Amino acid sequence: xxxxxxxxxxxxxxxxxxxxxxxxxxxxxxxxxxxxxxxxxxxxxxxxxxxxxxxxxxxxxxxxxxxxxxxxxxxxxxxxxxxxxxxxxxxxxxxxxxxxxxxxxxxxx
Amino acid sequence: xxxxxxxxxxxxxxxxxxxxxxxxxxxxxxxxxxxxxxxxxxxxxxxxxxxxxxxxxxxxxxxxxxxxxxxxxxxxxxxxxxxxxxxxxxxxxxxxxxxxxxxxxxxxxxxxxxxx
Numbered sequence: 061x062x063x064x065x066x067x068x069x070x071x072x073x074x075x076x077x078x079x080x081x082x083x084x085x086x087x088x089x090x091x092x093x094x095x096x097x098x099x100x101x102x103x104x105x106x107x108x109x110x111x112x113x114x115x116x117x118x119x120x121x122x123x124x125x126x127x128x129x130x131x132x133x134x135x136x137x138x139x140x141x142x143x144x145x146x147x148x149x150x151x152x153x154x155x156x157x158x159x160x161x162x163x164x165x166x167x168x169x
Numbered sequence: 170x171x172x173x174x175x176x177x178x179x180x181x182x183x184x185x186x187x188x189x190x191x192x193x194x195x196x197x198x199x200x201x202x203x204x205x206x207x208x209x210x211x212x213x214x215x216x217x218x219x220x221x222x223x224x225x226x227x228x229x230x231x232x233x234x235x236x237x238x239x240x241x242x243x244x245x246x247x248x249x250x251x252x253x254x255x256x257x258x259x260x261x262x263x264x265x266x267x268x269x270x271x272x273x274x275x276x277x278x279x280x281x282x283x284x285x
Contacts, residue, residue, distance in 0.1 A: 081232045090265060091225040092272040116272035133273045140266050147262045153232040154255040
């Protein structure tokens with residue numbers, strides 16, 4: 061799992077989408093993150109880590125390559141705008157509204 | 170994942186010892202897909218607010234098949250939504266943004282939701 065900065069993550073995500081246009085799937089996972097870098101200690105051992113409340117983890121994969129990034133509250137606005145644009149730009153292989161296309165087809169034939 | 174385990178394979182074929190150790194996977198086989206986006210979005214936000222740390226949002230996009238599958242789960246409850254309509258992309262991306270902002274905001278008061 062490659063941990064990247066927000067911008068590098070978005071670039072790599074674009075690359076993943078482009079790679080998977082003909083075959084394969086892109087999986088994106090979003091999860092709240094408390095900033096831990098060490099494993100949770102066993103029962104009975106003292107918990108020395110102060111969980112942070114303002115981060116989330118975004119992971120992406122195409123089945124082979126895995127990338128991830130941490131977004132905190134300071135970067136969320138910028139990241140979210142770029143991320144939304146990216147999703148909208150790349151998830152364009154879906155069907156458009158059926159009713160309109162059907163009526164257009166009947167008019168054509 | 171136990172070796173040789175595949176979701177598409179009938180899970181009867183999986184050795185019983187793996188089913189016992191990973192009962193989680195049998196739950197996924199029977200979790201239904203939501204029919205309407207509104208119900209799914211409402212259920213997803215509700216699930217997130219019950220336990221923010223446990224919930225993850227998974228989005229799977231297949232350009233070759235032209236479909237999009239969204240899953241929100243806390244490893245006990247699993248909510249799924251599948252679509253092949255372009256009009257759902259905007260809704261999905263909005264939900265993603267909303268959940269991301271919720272995750273990143275300091276939850277000083279639980280149950281607080283941003284209104285769209």
